[in-house]
Amino acid sequence: MENLHQFDVIVIGAGGAGLMAGLYASRTAKTAVISKLYPSRSHTGAAQGGIAAALGNIEKDTPEWHCYDTVKGSDYLGDQDAIEFMTNEAPQIVYELEHMGLPFDRTPEGKIAQRPFGGHTNNESGRPVRRACHAADRTGHMILQTLYQQCIKNKVNFFDEFQVVDFLMVDGKAAGVVAVELATGQLHTFHAKAVIFATGGHGRIWEITSNAYALTGDGIALALRRGIPAQDMEFFQFHPTGIYKLGILITEGVRGEGGVLINGKGERFMPKYAKTVKDLASRDVVSRSMYLEIRDGRGINGQNYVYLDVRAETVNKYAAIDGRTNPDGTPYTVTGEEILKKLPDIIDFCRTYLGVDPITQPMPVQPTAHYAMGGIPTNVYGEVLLDENKTVVPGLFAAGECACVSVHGANRLGCNSLLDIVVFGKHAGQRAAEYANGADFAALPTAPEQPARAALEVFYKGDGAEKVFDLANEMKHEMFANMGVFRIEEGMKHALAKIRELKERIKHIKVSDSGKIFNMELINAWELNNLLELAEVTTVSALARQESRGGHAREDFPKRDDANWLKHTLAYKKDGKVELKYKTVAITKYQPKERVY
Amino acid sequence: MEVTLKIFRYNPEVDQKFHYETYTLEAEETDRVLDVLERIKGQKDGTLSFRRSCAHGVCGSDALRINGRNMLACKTLVRDVGEKITVEPILGLKVIKDLIVDMEPFFDNYKKILPYFINESPLPADGKERLQSAEARARFDETTKCILCACCTTSCPSFWASDDYLGPAALVTAHRFIFDDRDEAAAERMQIISETSGLARCHTAYNCTLACPREIPITQAIGELKMVSVTGKLD
Numbered sequence: 149m150e151n152l153h154q155f156d157v158i159v160i161g162a163g164g165a166g167l168m169a170g171l172y173a174s175r176t177a178k179t180a181v182i183s184k185l186y187p188s189r190s191h192t193g194a195a196q197g198g199i200a201a202a203l204g205n206i207e208k209d210t211p212e213w214h215c216y217d218t219v220k221g222s223d224y225l226g227d228q229d230a231i232e233f234m235t236n237e238a239p240q241i242v243y244e245l246e247h248m249g250l251p252f253d254r255t256p257e258g259k260i261a262q263r264p265f266g267g268h269t270n271n272e273s274g275r276p277v278r279r280a281c282h283a284a285d286r287t288g289h290m291i292l293q294t295l296y297q298q299c300i301k302n303k304v305n306f307f308d309e310f311q312v313v314d315f316l317m318v319d320g321k322a323a324g325v326v327a328v329e330l331a332t333g334q335l336h337t338f339h340a341k342a343v344i345f346a347t348g349g350h351g352r353i354w355e356i357t358s359n360a361y362a363l364t365g366d367g368i369a370l371a372l373r374r375g376i377p378a379q380d381m382e383f384f385q386f387h388p389t390g391i392y393k394l395g396i397l398i399t400e401g402v403r404g405e406g407g408v409l410i411n412g413k414g415e416r417f418m419p420k421y422a423k424t425v426k427d428l429a430s431r432d433v434v435s436r437s438m439y440l441e442i443r444d445g446r447g448i449n450g451q452n453y454v455y456l457d458v459r460a461e462t463v464n465k466y467a468a469i470d471g472r473t474n475p476d477g478t479p480y481t482v483t484g485e486e487i488l489k490k491l492p493d494i495i496d497f498c499r500t501y502l503g504v505d506p507i508t509q510p511m512p513v514q515p516t517a518h519y520a521m522g523g524i525p526t527n528v529y530g531e532v533l534l535d536e537n538k539t540v541v542p543g544l545f546a547a548g549e550c551a552c553v554s555v556h557g558a559n560r561l562g563c564n565s566l567l568d569i570v571v572f573g574k575h576a577g578q579r580a581a582e583y584a585n586g587a588d589f590a591a592l593p594t595a596p597e598q599p600a601r602a603a604l605e606v607f608y609k610g611d612g613a614e615k616v617f618d619l620a621n622e623m624k625h626e627m628f629a630n631m632g633v634f635r636i637e638e639g640m641k642h643a644l645a646k647i648r649e650l651k652e653r654i655k656h657i658k659v660s661d662s663g664k665i666f667n668m669e670l671i672n673a674w675e676l677n678n679l680l681e682l683a684e685v686t687t688v689s690a691l692a693r694q695e696s697r698g699g700h701a702r703e704d705f706p707k708r709d710d711a712n713w714l715k716h717t718l719a720y721k722k723d724g725k726v727e728l729k730y731k732t733v734a735i736t737k738y739q740p741k742e743r744v745y
Numbered sequence: 746m747e748v749t750l751k752i753f754r755y756n757p758e759v760d761q762k763f764h765y766e767t768y769t770l771e772a773e774e775t776d777r778v779l780d781v782l783e784r785i786k787g788q789k790d791g792t793l794s795f796r797r798s799c800a801h802g803v804c805g806s807d808a809l810r811i812n813g814r815n816m817l818a819c820k821t822l823v824r825d826v827g828e829k830i831t832v833e834p835i836l837g838l839k840v841i842k843d844l845i846v847d848m849e850p851f852f853d854n855y856k857k858i859l860p861y862f863i864n865e866s867p868l869p870a871d872g873k874e875r876l877q878s879a880e881a882r883a884r885f886d887e888t889t890k891c892i893l894c895a896c897c898t899t900s901c902p903s904f905w906a907s908d909d910y911l912g913p914a915a916l917v918t919a920h921r922f923i924f925d926d927r928d929e930a931a932a933e934r935m936q937i938i939s940e941t942s943g944l945a946r947c948h949t950a951y952n953c954t955l956a957c958p959r960e961i962p963i964t965q966a967i968g969e970l971k972m973v974s975v976t977g978k979l980d
Contacts, residue, residue, distance in 0.1 A: 185804075249861070258878050260874050289890075496802075615788065
């Protein structure tokens with residue numbers, strides 16, 4: 149067979165999770181990392197503020213506090229055993245990144261520098277704690293670069309610019325993947341003992357998003373088509389501070405450094421909604437507060453945005469009101485120059501895209517679709533779980549944003565995603581290699597690339613009455629309008645009808661590029677199909693959940709309902725329909741209680 | 746406003762040689778050039794091919810030659826370049842299709858300078874971080890910003906003129922490690938970049954510095970490496 153490759157472990161995706169998995173798997177097993185982008189283009193590189201770990205470098209902090217904050221942040225939907233596992237491993241894995249050369253910022257004593265971040269608190273005082281380990285406002289960039297560099301050092305095999313288009317399963321076991329080599333258009337079959345999905349998020353479903361074009365949920369969609377469920381898809385995070393209209397992320401680190409949100413009346417409004425931590429409440433809380441301000445006519449000039457203000461005079465004014473102090477007890481103050489040094493990239497974004505200089509002007513912001521709490525269900529070793537009994541799928545692993553362990557539950561805390569990708573990328577890589585070393589290759593189906601070829605050829609057969617660009621825009625607009633920060637049954641039903649209409653209309657697409665080389669029109673059509681699949685699963689899961697919890701806020705069911713809904717959703721695709729099952733949440737130390745910030 | 750884009754086109758499966766295609770469409774002056782390219786591809790001509798991902802200047806996919814200068818299409822607004830916009834692939838790398846060039850030689854050069862942290866000394870006994878002063882960290886801060894977009898290397902006349910010059914991007918990464926006081930392979934890297942394919946090929950044209958979308962002072966960084974090469978000392 150032409151273009152047949154054989155590896156013990158295949159990793160799909162080369163962001164932080166995929167690179168960490170590749171790095172660890174390659175130590176003991178023949179491993180390849182396949183990515184639709186060059187690894188350094190992955191969206192991990194866009195993460196700004198930091199990676200959470202209770203190092204206690206500046207003030208007292210403990211992994212237990214980090215664990216509790218994450219449980220509370222998850223609105224009690226996170227599995228507490230998994231969260232405890234992650235927060236206990238956090239300090240050591242951050243040290244490991246430093247040992248790999250990651251250039252963290254430093255404290256005056258030369259230790260890794262840390263800043264406050266939303267939802268991370270001193271559990272004794274309830275006030276924000278400095279837990280986010282950072283490298284200016286490009287921490288994700290430094291993690292991505294460092295891991296890619298370590299992979300080069302360790303001679304990991306890469307297949308760059310290969311788009312995976314099918315996942316092969318034989319007798320319920322992972323057997324490999326089929327991918328398009330973008331430069332030639334040829335299909336390649338990767339025969340493997342273990343497959344690790346690390347394909348990232350799917351924020352491109354929504355109109356205003358911080359997510360890259362590449363984030364089209366390929367891994368989750370491929371798994372769904374092979375009978376693997378998608379867990380907790382109704383929980384999608386809207387980050388409070390996206391640049392108005394563009395959705396580009398403005399890190400929570402801005403508020404960590406003392407920035408505040410201001411409404412159209414010039415008021416700092418967060419103390420109304422979160423009296424202790426104020427602007428540093430959890431992201432779901434802040435996004436809802438902004439939405440409520442805007443709904444009640446207190447957006448800037450009545451429009452659908454508010455200001456994020458990090459001018460030194462504003463920071464100093466509110467730091468004094470809050471009684472914020474430095475570690476030595478002196479009052480906390482900043483200068484414009486210090487802000488520029490700590491947040492160079494976001495200041496550059498505002499100057500470039502808005503012509504606004506955050507040193508002298510406030511930034512217009514609105515909530516932006518940011519992060520999937522849901523994804524392919526796994527345990528803490530990255531093993532994919534098939535059902536409510538946690539049956540392991542042999543040879544199949546997932547890590548990072550495409551996976552759902554679940555450590556984020558209904559709402560993720562800032563800086564826990566960079567932590568998630570390195571901790572679970574590492575364990576998925578290790579466990580996949582162990583599995584592969586004790587397993588045989590499953591026999592490949594005959595003509596393994598045939599289903600993928602057929603799935604792609606569909607896009608040449610339509611009558612040309614529809615265009616990918618228009619369908620994608622309609623989907624994004626609908627999802628942002630009706631599946632956004634707040635939801636209501638009527639709106640969600642409207643969204644579902646629209647998604648189903650678009651799933652019919654995509655059959656009319658006819659790709660005009662008949663070439664093989666970098667046929668991005670064809671790839672974009674295939675990606676849209678994935679987004680529509682996930683939009684449908686997300687909406688069906690959301691309609692069913694008749695409560696408000698974390699990132700899923702319903703106007704018709706405004707309260708959390710632990711009696712009926714303290715459970716994970718598992719969504720399956722069967723014969724073109726979405727079927728839902730539910731799975732228990734692991735509660736170990738912390739009984740659910742009302743969430744107050 | 747109405748904008749007119751003149752775009753370099755080449756499809757090796759059909760064309761003997763490249764040509765330019767012109768597209769006219771409505772755009773806002775705050776649109777990114779990438780937004781306009783997306784609309785051309787989505788609504789006018791699906792065969793147009795280019796790379797893109799993050800759309801806000803941090804992934805480095807869409808380095809293009811816009812009105813004759815290298816920049817990221819997602820970090821360039823229509824108001825920055827006017828209503829007549831010429832878009833071409835970056836120079837010095839083989840065109841594969843339309844605006845997509847072969848990036849392999851670029852990444853090969855990157856890999857030559859040992860682009861990874863090297864420190865074989867024992868880790869701190871407590872298992873925690875190696876200590877580094879804030880001043881030592883600041884010494885190489887600028888060169889940690891590189892996103893490997895290739896705007897610099899493909900704007901460099903020395904790179905255009907020679908097949909083996911490492912190019913500014915590889916030297917920027919070399920700088921990032923050489924001036925990191927935790928790294929132990931500065932001498933090895935200095936030897937690699939002191940060969941004829943390295944520092945000696947930089948004739949201080951400053952194109953790289955002007956092209957860098959991350960505003961890294963590249964010529965200065967290369968100058969600092971040249972100084973090390975002459976004096977044999979890091980400071």
